[in-house]
Amino acid sequence: MTPKPLPSLITVIDIGTQKTVALVGQVIDGKARMLGFSERRTDGVVKGTVTDLDKLHAGVHEVINDLERVSQRPVHYVYLSIAGPAVDGERVKGFIPVPAHDGKVTKQDLDEAIRSAKRVEPPAGRLIMLYMRQPTLLDGKQVANPVGLQGRRLEVNFWRTTMEEGNVRFRVSMMNAMSVNVSEFILASHASGCAVVSESEKQGGVLVIDVGAGTTDWILYFKGHILCAGSIPVGGEHLTNDLSVALRISRETAEDLKIRFASALHRESDLNQTIWKDGDKGVGDQQFNRGTITQVSSLRYQEIMDFVRKDVLRHFEQIFPGHSVKLDQAFLPSGVVLTGGTSNLHDAAEGAHLVFGVSSRVGVPQFESEALRKPEYSGVIGMMVAAIQDAPPVVRRPKSFWDNLKNLFRF
Numbered sequence: 001m002t003p004k005p006l007p008s009l010i011t012v013i014d015i016g017t018q019k020t021v022a023l024v025g026q027v028i029d030g031k032a033r034m035l036g037f038s039e040r041r042t043d044g045v046v047k048g049t050v051t052d053l054d055k056l057h058a059g060v061h062e063v064i065n066d067l068e069r070v071s072q073r074p075v076h077y078v079y080l081s082i083a084g085p086a087v088d089g090e091r092v093k094g095f096i097p098v099p100a101h102d103g104k105v106t107k108q109d110l111d112e113a114i115r116s117a118k119r120v121e122p123p124a125g126r127l128i129m130l131y132m133r134q135p136t137l138l139d140g141k142q143v144a145n146p147v148g149l150q151g152r153r154l155e156v157n158f159w160r161t162t163m164e165e166g167n168v169r170f171r172v173s174m175m176n177a178m179s180v181n182v183s184e185f186i187l188a189s190h191a192s193g194c195a196v197v198s199e200s201e202k203q204g205g206v207l208v209i210d211v212g213a214g215t216t217d218w219i220l221y222f223k224g225h226i227l228c229a230g231s232i233p234v235g236g237e238h239l240t241n242d243l244s245v246a247l248r249i250s251r252e253t254a255e256d257l258k259i260r261f262a263s264a265l266h267r268e269s270d271l272n273q274t275i276w277k278d279g280d281k282g283v284g285d286q287q288f289n290r291g292t293i294t295q296v297s298s299l300r301y302q303e304i305m306d307f308v309r310k311d312v313l314r315h316f317e318q319i320f321p322g323h324s325v326k327l328d329q330a331f332l333p334s335g336v337v338l339t340g341g342t343s344n345l346h347d348a349a350e351g352a353h354l355v356f357g358v359s360s361r362v363g364v365p366q367f368e369s370e371a372l373r374k375p376e377y378s379g380v381i382g383m384m385v386a387a388i389q390d391a392p393p394v395v396r397r398p399k400s401f402w403d404n405l406k407n408l409f410r411f
Contacts (some may be wrong), residue, residue, distance in 0.1 A: 001018060009035075009073060012383035013063060014081040014188065016019030016055070017214030018044050020339075021380040022063045024071050025094055032384050035370055036072065038066035047214045047233040049086045050170040057174050077181050079387045080378060082129060083188035085233050087169045092120045093320055095155040095385050103150040105138065110147055113156045126162040129185050134225045142223065159226045161187055162296065186386050189219035189229050192339050194389075196363025196375075199224065206334035207327075208363070209308055209352070210379065211342035213237045217328055218308050222331075228315040232307045236342035239300045247298045250372030253277060259344070261290055262297035264351025271296045301345060305355035328358065341376035344389045386388070 010032055013022040019226045040062050044055030052174060064075050075101075085118030094116030098105055105337035122128050133140045138149055146154055163185075175182050190338045192210040193202070202221035212235045219229040221301055226354045236258075244254035260274055272290030309327065309341065316325045325331065333357040338348050343362045352360040365381040 005219040010079070010082075010384060010387045011067060011075050011077065012079045012186070012380055013060065013385055014191070014380040014383055015031055015045060015060065016083075017047060017235070017380070018042055018212070020059055020063050022067055023380050023384055024067045024073065024075065025340075025384055027388060032388060036070035036370070037065040037369070038063045038070070040066070045214075047084055049084060049164075050167055053170050053174060056170075057177065060174060060176055064180065066137055067223045075180055077183040079177060079184050079186050079383055080171055080175070080182055081191060082161070082163055082185045083217045083385060084214075084231050086164045087129070087187070087231060088126070088163075089159055089160055089161045089229050091228070091359050092155060093115050093155055093157045094118070095153060098150075098152055098154055103152060105146040105149055105151060107147050109154055110136075110156070117156050117158055120160075122357045123277060124140070125165055125175055127165050127168050128160060128366065128388050129163050130161045130187060132161070132187070132190070132226045133157075134227070136225060138395040159228065159230070160283060184387070186383050187229065188383075189217040189218070189231070190226065191380075191382035191386050192217070192363075192378045193225070193337075193382065194385040195219060195365035195378040197221070197334070197337050201334035201337075202267055204333040206333055207312065207336045207356075209305075209338050210335060210340040211235055211338065211348075213303065216304055216308060216340075216342075218312065220312060220332075222330055223279050228312070228319060230308075230315060232304070232311055234304050234307060235340075236345075237302075239345075240340070242261045242296050242300050243293065245291065249286070256323050258297065261288075261293050261346075262299040263294040263297055263346040265354070266294040266298040268293070293341075297345070298351065301342075301348070302355055305352050305410045307335065309355060327356065332356075332358050335361070337361055337363040339363040339365075339375040339378040343375045344397075377391040 009026055011024040020040050022038045025034050038058050044052035068075055077082055089377055094113045096113050104222055136146055137144045137155040139153055140150035171176050172182055189210055190328050193208040199208050203224045205222045207220045214230050214237055215233055216235050217231045220227045240254045240258055244251045245257055263315050272289040274287050275290050276285050310328055328408060330356040336352050336356050338352055349360040364373055365376055365378045367381050
């Protein structure tokens, strides 16, 4: 197969609830050399949903300007992340009986099975964003490439993501207003997975959980493919708010205490510790009981993990109707990999292990810039990896907004 031609530059933008992060890199031999980086506060987004286009536009425009200034290159095309409750996913399948008398599968048979899967219409008011390939089955057995093999029934599967039409319009029109074209959308949880787990872990079975500020996105890989993915509208901001209410302090002070003293686990020994906000014990300094902080933070963190666990099991019921599939070490030999800003919480991996009962670790992306080797940058680094793997040829910008939508989603 002829490899897809890559553009010489790739720009990725990860729009989160709390911050927008972007990278521009030059592609050399299938790898990107970073030319520019930008990080700005996000305004106009609540739990992954656009609520104020003007505010979001202003922030993203600053990011674009930053990248162009640092890289000394104009930005014409970008990859955008999609995440949060506005994004939904489901398995779609297509199958055909193999028509040849000898039962050999042809390329035309495979194409027809793929078309059959993609004929399934999305729910009203939603647009199809991505088709992510799942295992291909021939007579119920998984095959890497069915062409040339013999069988009677060919089945192809995809994990299809859809998004509310209004949110798609916001994003596309926002970029068009800056004379920038959206090359493709990338599922944020998959981007994180590209940054923090290996292909062997995906082959065995691994659950990646990206705990952001306003949302927690997850994706489960099994036998090298995406089995399912989802999002819950709860994240690190809720933990900060809990501390603010429980301790009767400002959100700024609560955020500081969360970073320094909060934990995913509560221990009895925490009750004997007194901590100070500033540490100088002077006038205006405040003291707190660490036990109260860890009790509040651990309850919320473990609740988030339990929400994810229940959401995964809900998807299992849809994918494996009538079968009881356990989320255990046998199904997930590579366990749970945590990433995102909130995974920096003390004892985050131990807290996840307590809920899921499988091995857990915090995933840190590997990148040329040491300053970006942190869980909170997994998304944008993984977007660059995914963009290099899946980048289509650069296309000429469509004339109108609706032409742009048709080009993006292949209407």
